[in-house]
Amino acid sequence: MRVATFSLVAQDPKTGDLGVAVASKFLAVGAVVPFAEAGVGAIATQSYANPRYGPQGLALLRQGASPEGVLEAFRRTDPGLEKRQFGLVAATGESLTFTGAECHPWAGGVAGKGFAAQGNLLSGSEVVEAMVETFLTAQAPFPERLLLALKAGEEAGGDRRGKQSAALLVVGEGKGYGGLWDRYVDLRVDDHPEPIDELFRLLSLHRLLFERPKGRRPLTEEEVRFFQGVLGRLGLYAGEAHGVFDEATERAFLALIGMENLEERYRGGPEVDEATLSYLKGRYGWS
Missing domain, CATH: 3.60.20.10 (Aminohydrolase, N-terminal nucleophile (Ntn) domain)
Incomplete structure (x- = not known):
């Protein structure tokens, strides 16, 4: 050969x-x-x-x-x-x-x-x-x-x-x-x-x-509300879009992270790196 x-x-x-x-x-x-x-x-x-x-x-x-x-x-x-x-x-x-x-x-x-x-x-x-x-x-x-x-x-x-x-x-x-x-x-x-x-x-x-981000920041109230709406439409979250990153929101957001194969970038809680945020916002219609 x-x-x-x-x-x-x-x-x-x-x-x-x-x-x-x-x-x-x-x-x-x-x-x-x-x-x-x-x-x-x-x-x-x-x-x-x-x-x-x-x-x-x-x-x-x-x-x-x-x-x-x-x-x-x-x-x-x-x-x-x-x-x-x-x-x-x-x-x-x-x-x-x-x-x-x-x-x-x-x-x-x-x-x-x-x-x-x-x-x-x-x-x-x-x-x-x-x-x-x-x-x-x-x-x-x-x-x-x-x-x-x-x-x-x-x-x-x-x-x-x-x-x-x-x-x-x-x-x-x-x-x-x-x-x-x-x-x-x-x-x-x-x-x-x-x-x-x-x-x-x-x-x-x-x-x-797969890259491990060097910095993360907390989601704003507006961003949390946006993702709660997304998670609701996907059937991952049954609560209101109230803008508070509570335990139910975190469980649902973690499921979304897994669906998108972004688990190497997320460590739990309301803090997310900018590359992940940019991708998810584009994917789910942030405007």
Whole structure:
């Protein structure tokens, strides 16, 4: 299976978070290429991809191997190495990009402290160069920087066969759902005419539903009255729209939060963050 892609594996120097962004003219590229583990490293495996590189490489990094040590282990155990390509960033920031001699041109990569960009069957070296330049200079949160770099690669030529799928995987210790695991962004566009643009849309939606807000404020009396009316129409609340956030209102509002999958943003009581408020007001007709 030939997975012609362009990908960026990187670490956020501020937080230590690790991520992979990848795009390809290939169905569901996110199911094959990206692997990451918080505090360990991240890997993209492509070009006649060997998906075993992900778990094997992470296991080696976990045991203290360097990126070069991982490459040497693959060289000893995989007779098809020269057909393959992979990028790797360890939690130390050490990186490596490898392109086998039998990969289809254009194929190559660039690696530096905290990043590895690579691709095969590309329009040219300008694709990986654009990804690196954008990643290093963009002023945006880490997941968005990864996508901005991927978009820059696409605009520089991308996969010369066209577009089909893209994926974004980001891990950080304790940042996953409910604080119970490390994978906090895992988004895939499996088949779409503009997969990277669609991935931006999904990331925006992901932030609305799952990002933990930094600040909340109490609902005003007018806002409480509005939501009591909404909750009544939905059959969640049987009281009057009197503007007091009482126990019955809180139970009903919590049910609404669950219906909208916003439970990661709400902590109970009358205090709600502005992004949640804006979404709910738009959804239910605030004017």
